[in-house]
Amino acid sequence: MSFVKVICMLLLLSLVSACSWFGGDKSIPDIPEQVIYDDAMSALDSQNFALAIEKFQLLEARYPFGRFSEQAQLELIYAYFRNNEPAAARAAADRFIRLHTNHDNIDYAYYLKGLTSFEEDRSFLARFLPLDETQRDPGAALDSFESFSILLNRYPDSEYAPDAQRRMQYLKNRLAIYEIHVASYYMKREAWIAAANRGRYVVENLQETPAVPDALAIMAEAYSKIGMHDLAENALDVLRLNFPDYVIRPFSPQRFDLLYTATFGLLGNIEPAVPARPVSPNRTTLDQPPAEEAAPRRSLLNRMTFGTLGSDGREEAEAQPAQ
Structure with a gap:
């Protein structure tokens, strides 16, 4: 029995020593917070965004309450954005907004969140090919519009507000044209009520967009199809009064x-x-x-x-x- 115990002890010692030989007990050296932050910013300046993300994550794990913690979380949002990781960038922005509601640069977090969704909505092919992005799902465009809207409502004097406002106008036009595409599809399927509701949504919520006259024309035609002639004439009156040069065309299938x-x-x-x-x-x-x-x-x-x-x-x- 004693011989068996000796053999077991020798095996155990050999395993422990093997782990030490192959670096099993290797530990990360204690790097100062300033050094990690400087390395992360250097990687960010050299556009090595993957390394910058790694350094910022290390800084947050080692020094979660350090003096560079909040700034590192902001820079991490930007690094995710530039590294084409939109989901991680939005998650990092939401986390920063939730943890630092009174931060001086919280408007920057909202701006980066909206900008991430804005760039995600523009696909790679759409940038180089003449594709109509208004016919694609507007989920990312809606998220971007919401983030920019919060930025303008809460921080109207922000330095990022003018650019956010310009992008919101573009997104508003894009969403309105998408609604017209959906309404036109309903017209071809002879779903008159659904088409009229889409047109009414554009008129009521997406005013001052190029899609408004098409929306009024769709409302007039759809209401006429279901026998609601008073509503059809009202839509026509509004269309002719505000867009006298608009050429009315049928949206229903020929x-x-x-x-x-x-x-x-x-x-x-x-x-x-x-x-x-x-x-x-x-x-x-x-x-x-x-x-x-x-x-x-x-x-x-x-x-x-x-x-x-x-x-x-x-x-x-x-x-x-x-x-």
């Missing part, structure tokens, strides 16, 4: 006869939409566009060459004087 569909537009005609209600002579109906716009007369050569040659009737329609 209907084609069977011959037109089967021959890919070579033969047949576009079936005119049936207006839901007659309108006054001096008012353009939303349900039926003018004949020149709805079904221009195409030449036979244009039809036989799938529109590559010949006249499609648009030149004649544009040459005619407006009535």
